[in-house]
Amino acid sequence: MSSLNLNTWARPRxxxxxxxxxxxxxxxxxxxxxxxxxxxxxxxxxxxxxxxxFYSSFSVSAVLTxxxxxxxxxxxxxxxxxxxxxxxxxxxxxxxxxxDAVLLREPQKIHEAMRYSLLAGGKxxxxxxxxxxCELVGGREAMAMPAACSIEMIHTMSxxxxxxxxxxxxxxxxxxxxxxxxxxxDVALLAGDALLAFAFEHIAVSTADVSPxxxxxxxxxxxxxxxxxxxxxxxxxxINSEGLSDVELEILEFIHIHKTAALLEGSVVLGAIxxxxxxxxxxxxxxxxxxxxxxxxVVDDILDVTKSSEELGKTAGKDLVADKVTYPKLLGIEKSxxxxxxxxxxxQEQLSxxxxxxxxxxxxxxxxxxxxxx
Amino acid sequence: MSSLNLNTWARPRxxxxxxxxxxxxxxxxxxxxxxxxxxxxxxxxxxxxxxxxFYSSFSVSAVLTxxxxxxxxxxxxxxxxxxxxxxxxxxxxxxxxxxDAVLLREPQKIHEAMRYSLLAGGKxxxxxxxxxxCELVGGREAMAMPAACSIEMIHTMSxxxxxxxxxxxxxxxxxxxxxxxxxxxDVALLAGDALLAFAFEHIAVSTADVSPxxxxxxxxxxxxxxxxxxxxxxxxxxINSEGLSDVELEILEFIHIHKTAALLEGSVVLGAIxxxxxxxxxxxxxxxxxxxxxxxxVVDDILDVTKSSEELGKTAGKDLVADKVTYPKLLGIEKSxxxxxxxxxxxQEQLSxxxxxxxxxxxxxxxxxxxxxx
Numbered sequence: 151m152s153s154l155n156l157n158t159w160a161r162p163r164x165x166x167x168x169x170x171x172x173x174x175x176x177x178x179x180x181x182x183x184x185x186x187x188x189x190x191x192x193x194x195x196x197x198x199x200x201x202x203x204f205y206s207s208f209s210v211s212a213v214l215t216x217x218x219x220x221x222x223x224x225x226x227x228x229x230x231x232x233x234x235x236x237x238x239x240x241x242x243x244x245x246x247x248x249x250d251a252v253l254l255r256e257p258q259k260i261h262e263a264m265r266y267s268l269l270a271g272g273k274x275x276x277x278x279x280x281x282x283x284c285e286l287v288g289g290r291e292a293m294a295m296p297a298a299c300s301i302e303m304i305h306t307m308s309x310x311x312x313x314x315x316x317x318x319x320x321x322x323x324x325x326x327x328x329x330x331x332x333x334x335x336d337v338a339l340l341a342g343d344a345l346l347a348f349a350f351e352h353i354a355v356s357t358a359d360v361s362p363x364x365x366x367x368x369x370x371x372x373x374x375x376x377x378x379x380x381x382x383x384x385x386x387x388x389i390n391s392e393g394l395s396d397v398e399l400e401i402l403e404f405i406h407i408h409k410t411a412a413l414l415e416g417s418v419v420l421g422a423i424x425x426x427x428x429x430x431x432x433x434x435x436x437x438x439x440x441x442x443x444x445x446x447x448v449v450d451d452i453l454d455v456t457k458s459s460e461e462l463g464k465t466a467g468k469d470l471v472a473d474k475v476t477y478p479k480l481l482g483i484e485k486s487x488x489x490x491x492x493x494x495x496x497x498q499e500q501l502s503x504x505x506x507x508x509x510x511x512x513x514x515x516x517x518x519x520x521x522x523x524x
Numbered sequence: 525m526s527s528l529n530l531n532t533w534a535r536p537r538x539x540x541x542x543x544x545x546x547x548x549x550x551x552x553x554x555x556x557x558x559x560x561x562x563x564x565x566x567x568x569x570x571x572x573x574x575x576x577x578f579y580s581s582f583s584v585s586a587v588l589t590x591x592x593x594x595x596x597x598x599x600x601x602x603x604x605x606x607x608x609x610x611x612x613x614x615x616x617x618x619x620x621x622x623x624d625a626v627l628l629r630e631p632q633k634i635h636e637a638m639r640y641s642l643l644a645g646g647k648x649x650x651x652x653x654x655x656x657x658c659e660l661v662g663g664r665e666a667m668a669m670p671a672a673c674s675i676e677m678i679h680t681m682s683x684x685x686x687x688x689x690x691x692x693x694x695x696x697x698x699x700x701x702x703x704x705x706x707x708x709x710d711v712a713l714l715a716g717d718a719l720l721a722f723a724f725e726h727i728a729v730s731t732a733d734v735s736p737x738x739x740x741x742x743x744x745x746x747x748x749x750x751x752x753x754x755x756x757x758x759x760x761x762x763i764n765s766e767g768l769s770d771v772e773l774e775i776l777e778f779i780h781i782h783k784t785a786a787l788l789e790g791s792v793v794l795g796a797i798x799x800x801x802x803x804x805x806x807x808x809x810x811x812x813x814x815x816x817x818x819x820x821x822v823v824d825d826i827l828d829v830t831k832s833s834e835e836l837g838k839t840a841g842k843d844l845v846a847d848k849v850t851y852p853k854l855l856g857i858e859k860s861x862x863x864x865x866x867x868x869x870x871x872q873e874q875l876s877x878x879x880x881x882x883x884x885x886x887x888x889x890x891x892x893x894x895x896x897x898x
Binding site for chain 1: 630631633634635638681685688689690691708709710711713714716717718719720721722723724725728729735736737739740741743744746747748750751752754756757759760761763764
């Protein structure tokens with residue numbers, strides 16, 4: 151995996167040009183991966199066995215569960231920084247802010263539908279990333295909290311729309327019936343639209359103690375992470391690639407960089423902008439987010455074939471059923487694991503210039519994303 | 525109709541509190557209408573005959589057609605201000621700006637779907653209202669053009685999602701097959717989402733020569749006009765009221781104020797904010813927009829029962845088929861006509877404090893909305 155060169159991703163044109171439509175230029179950045187030895191596709195059973203060994207070798211389980219066991223490198227980290235307490239504290243702040251942001255008002259049905267999915271108890275990784283990035287560059291939690299909530303609203307919207315019958319047609323999400331199963335397809339569609347619109351209202355109206363110039367810049371970044379150059383671009387290419395036998399690694403990377411990494415990038419970049427970060431800080435954190443964003447999806451792909459629906463809180467194995475291209479399918483479990491490790495190292499390298507105590511939450515979040523169990 | 529009192533709509537709490545969640549408080553404002561004599565429901569044939577007489581009495585036909593005939597009051601207006609030329613010129617600017625804003629880039633399919641509906645040749649009433657309001661308060665067209673395009677993107681998004689099988693299930697829009705008929709339901713859903721997100725990116729990134737404070741305020745207003753306190757609120761209550769026999773006028777007004785008037789209000793208010801209007805000017809124009817917004821829907825309801833699909837460029841009579849509550853159904857054609865006239869007068873009263881030459885485009889737009897034929 152040492153032959154991997156992801157540095158091209160960090161081209162100066164991405165680094166320095168704020169709010170350009172640069173993400174689409176990432177399309178061919180990972181083609182060097184295709185030079186790797188790609189292991190023969192393994193069976194699901196083999197994959198499960200390989201991945202189980204992968205996780206046990208790191209011995210870091212999901213955060214926000216009571217059986218965390220931290221060993222080795224993680225043990226050192228624990229002494230200086232209690233990640234679990236940090237996540238619980240921040241996730242509680244986010245949950246309270248979300249609960250306050252979308253009240254159960256008239257018309258009740260749409261607000262009920264919005265709140266049903268928004269408050270369904272996700273891990274709040276994106277909003278916590280946003281707040282952590284804000285605090286890393288010297289800002290206060292409150293400066294980033296409306297943006298953090300907006301990002302979670304958009305993430306929730308994408309899940310509601312993704313689950314609709316005309317998309318993934320999913321019945322289960324976060325262990326509960328999907329939005330359209332409870333409220334009907336029409337209301338679920340509108341609840342997604344309303345969450346998307348309200349995300350922008352919330353960041354524009356509720357962000358305090360930040361200059362309007364930084365708020366406008368943050369809104370531009372947030373919007374870019376969602377649309378046809380961001381999240382939606384990944385979804386469309388994903389849909390088009392289903393059932394195709396010749397999907398290449400560069401297409402898969404395009405899908406994931408847009409479908410998953412874009413919003414994680416938005417989370418971190420918004421926090422850095424709103425917290426008052428310099429352009430250089432914002433762009434370093436952007437690169438950090440791109441690496442962990444892709445890593446997030448590599449791990450997601452592995453989890454999909456190695457965990458049960460009960461463990462994931464959503465339908466497992468659906469990539470296999472939909473015959474979707476995934477990292478395990480293209481690289482095999484072992485190479486996927488190595489790729490995730492490499493992405494995690496590269497991500498953390500971006501943080502080397504920051505105060506390491508202040509960077510501890512982001513370092514721990516990267517490790518959490520790498521080693522999560524659901 | 526003189527007993528109508530719509531002034532309560534103009535309560536000071538609406539007038540002076542920017543970016544509050546005030547629209548939901550309009551719910552009971554039109555209840556005085558229920559005191560009117562409500563004529564017995566007429567047949568569709570009778571309604572068509574009555575409305576035909578209504579329109580011929582005003583003799584103002586649709587703009588952007590070659591057979592405009594302006595008589596009476598409108599003739600005087602024509603001498604000072606050529607509305608048709610104005611609309612053609614502004615709509616051309618808007619069309620060019622929209623064409624430039626959403627280019628056919630990768631991934632092609634989603635951009636093609638976005639452009640298919642966005643450039644399908646609507647009348648561009650909303651963006652022209654935005655530009656006209658900007659110019660009325662002393663701004664330049666360019667200051668409002670990104671916002672004007674954003675509003676048209678959002679209007680287009682709402683049409684794409686409205687036409688989906690899980691909503692109105694419509695096959696025809698602006699005389700062409702609906703988006704999902706051409707691109708499939710999944711891509712149509714995503715094209716709507718992408719347009720909604722890109723609307724915010726465009727206004728945030730492309731608005732020039734306007735202070736960031738005004739841009740943030742405009743974004744807050746735009747978002748509010750779409751979400752669960754705006755457009756979506758109207759759609760949800762509309763869906764809930766289908767097939768009910770006891771829908772009251774106040775519910776109908778809630779639906780229309782939110783489903784139609786909110787985005788027209790957003791159009792005018794954004795133009796006024798970005799053009800540098802004072803708070804008083806912005807709020808007068810907000811009231812103007814609310815009156816014409818409701819009028820727009822009263823006229824739409826009448827057109828639905830009096831015109832053919834060919835004349836409208838969309839499926840006619842669908843309110844009757846869906847057993848939707850409409851103004852003609854509740855008030856009869858004659859009272860609906862009087863109500864539209866009253867709303868037009870009240871709207872134009874809001875413009876009395878402005879330079880009348882500069883206000884000519886908005887006055888003409890109000891008349892156009894009142895007397896349009898499709």
